[in-house]
Amino acid sequence: MYIQWDDKFSVNIRQFDAQHQRLFELVNNLHRGMKEGNKRDALQATLDGLIAYTITHFGAEEQMMLKHGYPGFDAHHKEHDDLLSQVREFKVNFDAGKSMLTVEVMGFLVNWLTHHIAGTDKKYSAYLNGKGVA
């Protein structure tokens, strides 16, 4: 399942919408690589890129929340951390040849991303917009 950007995902903050769109693109690239039977090292590189970008993006969101004293920071931060631990654990197993990139793995990523953006991320919109972040 490929993810397509839709206005319903907008958090009303330009830089984060752009980063979310980039994340969709990276997840779709990974999915395409899997479907086209890319070699393990190519998939590893794609996955590395996705993880690195995710870390950068989470960091940018968290910095912005902290800067403006967002009250939902702890819960939000925890969701980010939990996802990163899961993805890192998957990566270790994938690198060791113990796990495969499957439709289920891709489904998990797509699901997490869409739910997180449409649910948890949306919660900071009004608060940060109110602080002049747009």
Ligand SMILES: [Fe+2]
């Ligand atoms: Fe987030």
